[in-house]
Amino acid sequence: MSGTSNQGMISHAAVEDFRKWRTIQLSSLLPLTLCVVFLFVVRQPSGLGGIVLFLLVACGVVFPEMKADIALNRLIIMEEQTEISMELRELLGGELRHLLKDPAIRDLLDEKVVSSESLQR
Numbered sequence: 580m581s582g583t584s585n586q587g588m589i590s591h592a593a594v595e596d597f598r599k600w601r602t603i604q605l606s607s608l609l610p611l612t613l614c615v616v617f618l619f620v621v622r623q624p625s626g627l628g629g630i631v632l633f634l635l636v637a638c639g640v641v642f643p644e645m646k647a648d649i650a651l652n653r654l655i656i657m658e659e660q661t662e663i664s665m666e667l668r669e670l671l672g673g674e675l676r677h678l679l680k681d682p683a684i685r686d687l688l689d690e691k692v693v694s695s696e697s698l699q700r
Contacts, residue, residue, distance in 0.1 A: 590661075593654040600647035607639025 614632050618624045678684050 590654065590657050593650055593657060597647055597650035597654060600643045600650060604640060604643035604647065607635065607643065611635045611639055 611632075614628065614635055618628045618632060621628070
């Protein structure tokens, strides 16, 4: 039960991390647009404007894009892991039910329970 709670908490953290990086990326579009407009309006763009443009692109668009992709991949992997573990539980439960229907297995289990109880006394 605690594993499921832990999975939900991790999944929630991954979703929040993904949203955070997407928000940072979207909020960086306004300064980037203003910098490009300023470079086109000024007749002689300075080297400083080019450096600022490069920094805005690198820090405001590319880095958050990479971090958001990493967060999204983490979220997808966790969801697939949860699906696989649920499928495995269903398969194991079905196999266990199938095995318990066999009378020879039931007799063997009854003998093991009886012998373990006699050993404890």
